[in-house]
Amino acid sequence: MKPPVLSFDLGGTKILAALVLNSRVEFRDYSLTHAEEGPQAVIEYIFKAIDRVLKESGLDITQLHSISIASAGAINTKNGIVTLSPNLPGWQNIPLAEKIQKKYPVSVFLLNDANAAAIAEHRYGAGRGTRHMIYITVSTGIGGGIIINNKIYEGASGGAGEIGHMSLDAKGPKCNCGNTGCMETLASGTALAKEAKRRIKGGEESLLSGMVKGKIEKITGKEIGEAAEKGDVVAIASINRIAGYLGVGLVSLVNIFNPEMIVIGGSVAKLGERLLSPARQIVRERAYPLHASAVKIVPAQLGDDAGIIGAAVYAMQQKPFKPPTAL
Amino acid sequence: MKPPVLSFDLGGTKILAALVLNSRVEFRDYSLTHAEEGPQAVIEYIFKAIDRVLKESGLDITQLHSISIASAGAINTKNGIVTLSPNLPGWQNIPLAEKIQKKYPVSVFLLNDANAAAIAEHRYGAGRGTRHMIYITVSTGIGGGIIINNKIYEGASGGAGEIGHMSLDAKGPKCNCGNTGCMETLASGTALAKEAKRRIKGGEESLLSGMVKGKIEKITGKEIGEAAEKGDVVAIASINRIAGYLGVGLVSLVNIFNPEMIVIGGSVAKLGERLLSPARQIVRERAYPLHASAVKIVPAQLGDDAGIIGAAVYAMQQKPFKPPTAL
Numbered sequence: 001m002k003p004p005v006l007s008f009d010l011g012g013t014k015i016l017a018a019l020v021l022n023s024r025v026e027f028r029d030y031s032l033t034h035a036e037e038g039p040q041a042v043i044e045y046i047f048k049a050i051d052r053v054l055k056e057s058g059l060d061i062t063q064l065h066s067i068s069i070a071s072a073g074a075i076n077t078k079n080g081i082v083t084l085s086p087n088l089p090g091w092q093n094i095p096l097a098e099k100i101q102k103k104y105p106v107s108v109f110l111l112n113d114a115n116a117a118a119i120a121e122h123r124y125g126a127g128r129g130t131r132h133m134i135y136i137t138v139s140t141g142i143g144g145g146i147i148i149n150n151k152i153y154e155g156a157s158g159g160a161g162e163i164g165h166m167s168l169d170a171k172g173p174k175c176n177c178g179n180t181g182c183m184e185t186l187a188s189g190t191a192l193a194k195e196a197k198r199r200i201k202g203g204e205e206s207l208l209s210g211m212v213k214g215k216i217e218k219i220t221g222k223e224i225g226e227a228a229e230k231g232d233v234v235a236i237a238s239i240n241r242i243a244g245y246l247g248v249g250l251v252s253l254v255n256i257f258n259p260e261m262i263v264i265g266g267s268v269a270k271l272g273e274r275l276l277s278p279a280r281q282i283v284r285e286r287a288y289p290l291h292a293s294a295v296k297i298v299p300a301q302l303g304d305d306a307g308i309i310g311a312a313v314y315a316m317q318q319k320p321f322k323p324p325t326a327l
Numbered sequence: 328m329k330p331p332v333l334s335f336d337l338g339g340t341k342i343l344a345a346l347v348l349n350s351r352v353e354f355r356d357y358s359l360t361h362a363e364e365g366p367q368a369v370i371e372y373i374f375k376a377i378d379r380v381l382k383e384s385g386l387d388i389t390q391l392h393s394i395s396i397a398s399a400g401a402i403n404t405k406n407g408i409v410t411l412s413p414n415l416p417g418w419q420n421i422p423l424a425e426k427i428q429k430k431y432p433v434s435v436f437l438l439n440d441a442n443a444a445a446i447a448e449h450r451y452g453a454g455r456g457t458r459h460m461i462y463i464t465v466s467t468g469i470g471g472g473i474i475i476n477n478k479i480y481e482g483a484s485g486g487a488g489e490i491g492h493m494s495l496d497a498k499g500p501k502c503n504c505g506n507t508g509c510m511e512t513l514a515s516g517t518a519l520a521k522e523a524k525r526r527i528k529g530g531e532e533s534l535l536s537g538m539v540k541g542k543i544e545k546i547t548g549k550e551i552g553e554a555a556e557k558g559d560v561v562a563i564a565s566i567n568r569i570a571g572y573l574g575v576g577l578v579s580l581v582n583i584f585n586p587e588m589i590v591i592g593g594s595v596a597k598l599g600e601r602l603l604s605p606a607r608q609i610v611r612e613r614a615y616p617l618h619a620s621a622v623k624i625v626p627a628q629l630g631d632d633a634g635i636i637g638a639a640v641y642a643m644q645q646k647p648f649k650p651p652t653a654l
Contacts, residue, residue, distance in 0.1 A: 156621040159621075163582075
């Protein structure tokens with residue numbers, strides 16, 4: 001049997017580790033990131049997860065192909081550095097691959113989490129058989145990954161695919177990233193909840209108020225989806241608003257990339273056709289006909305495993321990694 | 328000597344034809360498109376240009392490598408069809424390559440004009456030595472071409488690179504393409520002239536009024552550039568406005584593509600640093616630092632020959648073309 005990859009999905013809230021071989025995932029290990037404790041503490045939690053997975057599986061570190069980490073943020077894949085990660089406070093130019101490789105005698109790879117999910121959806125999920133595909137994850141924020149000629153497109157320094165930070169409104173709201181009117185500020189789960197709260201605070205009646213027992217701040221995409229199913233006007237209008245911005249973002253991507261497929265994942269994508277149908281309609285109405293007729297816009301298929309599966313596929317495609325200053 | 332390509336640059340106003348071998352251009356032939364006469368008439372003008380270049384050069388059609396046409400519009404490169412071209416009235420699904428090939432026994436290639444210019448700038452111009460490069464032409468409209476791994480990225484049907492039809496303002500002005508707030512409506516030469524006219528009609532004093540002898544409608548980017556050189560406030564403010572939108576568009580492209588270089592060509596790019604400097608500043612301020620530090624934003628170098636040179640390079644890279652229904 002080929003050696004598996006020990007894959008990580010490192011998010012702002014939780015860490016998922018597992019052994020991955022092709023699309024098979026075993027020995028899943030969930031833990032909390034405790035991002036507020038800072039980079040060094042989080043790295044220690046990663047070490048502990050490595051040790052647990054090895055112990056559970058009975059494997060020795062030398063029996064791994066590699067460790068591969070899908071991380072939120074702007075990742076320099078060339079040298080394994082997290083340059084910036086808005087949901088991981090204090091992570092600026094952290095040489096994560098090197099730090100792991102100093103402790104464990106194994107190749108370590110690092111890539112953006114949405115890029116990893118794009119790779120997985122292309123290889124084993126909704127994008128199978130396409131040559132040019134875009135993956136978008138709509139969740140608390142919005143991330144993306146670009147498949148060109150069947151490979152992840154990384155750009156000059158591994159940062160390509162920051163689709164959530166395409167501006168849809170040059171004079172729009174400020175984004176955490178420093179830009180204005182980013183798709184992330186207008187079409188994410190955060191934007192969805194914000195719109196519903198704004199409407200309720202403005203006096204509109206909604207089932208949502210009762211669902212969170214009046215604690216408006218607790219409204220999330222999940223409640224909005226449930227309320228929309230019951231015909232709640234505030235919920236439906238809020239979804240339509242972010243679907244509209246998502247659609248405008250998709251038009252731009254369709255005109256620029258002329259892709260065969262756009263795959264939409266992430267927690268907000270669980271809204272399903274309520275989100276995708278109006279977005280598709282906007283693409284049909286506004287994108288170039290040549291481009292609109294070429295593209296399918298579909299939901300992702302791999303769910304929460306996409307990041308770890310993609311990280312493993314990515315690692316299998318790379319040359320063994322040696323960070324510049326490794327021991 | 329290798330056989331040359333008979334290259335065309337087919338625009339809404341004029342047709343440039345020439346023999347091209349690598350970056351050498353000979354027997355340039357300029358004629359008017361007479362786009363208002365419709366596709367069949369324009370195709371006849373193309374035939375006449377072919378005949379003139381062959382006669383002038385003393386070459387026989389069989390001595391050509393191919394005919395290659397850089398055309399404005401959304402081009403299906405797979406089957407040589409102009410699917411839509413806003414500046415060529417009536418051009419909808421015109422099988423241009425096939426029509427030429429029915430008359431001349433030679434391979435015929437067709438691609439978008441900005442894609443051709445991107446290829447040329449990458450091979451022989453400002454983008455030499457880069458691996459991932461974006462070309463933008465800012466002129467009456469805005470077009471683009473994307474170089475990935477040293478090759479033009481064409482997408483599923485040859486339409487990739489419609490950068491001018493990325494929306495910078497989801498609720499912005501309607502674009503000819505059917506979308507709203509496209510970069511083309513906010514940062515093109517047309518947008519520049521419109522802004523200057525708006526200011527003058529609103530009562531602002533400007534040298535521009537005198538330069539066009541009060542005929543405000545005659546103001547173009549050329550006069551605005553000249554007035555800006557003389558310190559004219561309306562001209563400078565108008566340039567700053569489109570530079571601002573150009574900058575916002577560049578931020579999105581930098582975040583999405585993480586390119587090594589963005590090359591800016593087209594007639595409006597002749598404004599030079601007045602346009603590029605504020606746009607670059609916005610990229611430095613708003614794009615991800617990982618991405619902003621990787622990209623150079625520079626003027627194009629090949630001028631009006633970029634389209635025909637790129638069309639020739641493209642033809643040399645293709646397999647001989649047979650449209651599906653050719654004789």
